[in-house]
Amino acid sequence: MSQSVALASVESNAPSPACDCLAHRFGNAADGPDRVRCYGSDLTEAEWQVLRPLLPVPAWLQGRGGRPEGYCHRVMLDAVRYVVDNGVKWVNLPCDFPPYRRVHAFARRWQVTGLLAELHDRLRDKVRQKDGRDVDPTAAVVDSQSVRAAANIPRFTSGWDGGKRVGGRKRHLVVDCLGLVLAVAVTAANVQDRDAAVPLLERLRRLYFSVRLVWADGGYAGRLVDWAAENLHLTLEIVKRSDDTTGFVVLPRRWVVERTLSWLMRSRRLVRDYETLPAMHEAMVLWSMTMLMSSRLAGRRPGAFSRPSSRAE
Structure with a gap:
């Protein structure tokens, strides 16, 4: 019905x-x-x-x-x-x-x-249409962010990220070229990006068959690139940082997902992981994004989704 x-x-x-x-x-x-x-x-x-x-x-x-x-x-x-x-x-x-x-x-x-995911996806489609984009994305960006875990988080769902020196969990995001979330997964912080990307990209392929190109950083380089091409027919393009670069540098394409990660940090519930279940943490990410998207569609906080004019997508 x-x-x-x-x-x-x-x-x-x-x-x-x-x-x-x-x-x-x-x-x-x-x-x-x-x-x-x-x-x-x-x-x-x-x-x-x-x-x-x-x-x-x-x-x-x-x-x-x-x-x-x-x-x-x-x-x-x-x-x-x-x-x-x-x-x-x-x-x-x-x-x-x-x-x-x-x-x-x-x-x-x-x-x-799945009602939350349904609402989130409908809002994302509306935002893409308002921005003049097709509802089905053709390119995406993947990255991760480690956050500290609260004391109530079970040990078997958390770990230590040696690179970021953070103990807790890691949220992995795939976003479109507007920075809107296409897929999210939460793992222990000690899970490598390329290992978590396998089920994440598989989910992306099931949900959005139109996506053909995914940009990523050096943490996803290696066998994952060939695996994605052979099994998912996805082109995983690695955007690397130059060896002679010092200090903060805005990298092409990668800044889109990094901006989304900064949007999530505006929601205090996501600054630290308080969720006993990783699935509930994923839900909090979707709730945060629904708040941002509804604000943009209603014209409440247009600055939250503004894009720097000097950075071309």
Whole structure:
């Protein structure tokens, strides 16, 4: 059943609530839509109008079982965004949000069922279209970033990155030429980039068959280049730093993914790894990117996605 048909069939006899989220439109929400939005991470009205049509339809609306939502979708999204933006513990959510256990269960359910990835991909398609790009990318950039782990992180999912001298985890990203995330994977920090790139590039190939070229740094050089060409029909081009270069230098193509990594560091939840499960850390990356993309589409913080005019893609 399509999204429009599913909504129309249930909406025909539903009253018109003050909030237009699914939970309030169909009378399932236990909370009121009159919460005062006072945090910087809250969705603005312009962002909500962008986000609302892109929200995935819950399984119960399509007759696939499950319990109707008990809390306002917009309030739940604001609560998750608050955690991602401010880096607080779930238990320390302000009292004007729903109970923290319900908010955490909401975020976890969206991660497990793929609803978060669906929302993220829809937003990315909209951003690419707004920038005049085709929805299907043809080139990408891959890189990684090591972050320190909190004390609650299990030892078997963390390690020591000798090169960066960081103990914790490493997030591996594949982004398009706009810096928007195509694939993300989180491993222990001692996992080599070329080893983590094998399943990451395989996932990229399954999701985006249009991608033919991937730029990478010297950490991905070696047998991975031949493996990608033979098994995935991907051209892995290594952008190396010149031997006689000293200090900071902006390298072609590689700066795109490095900028994305700096975008993620604006979300305090991603400055240090607090997630017990690596999959939840990957979800936090997607939540952070949805915040950036919804802001850009709504014109809230255009500077967050601005590209230096002196750097050609």
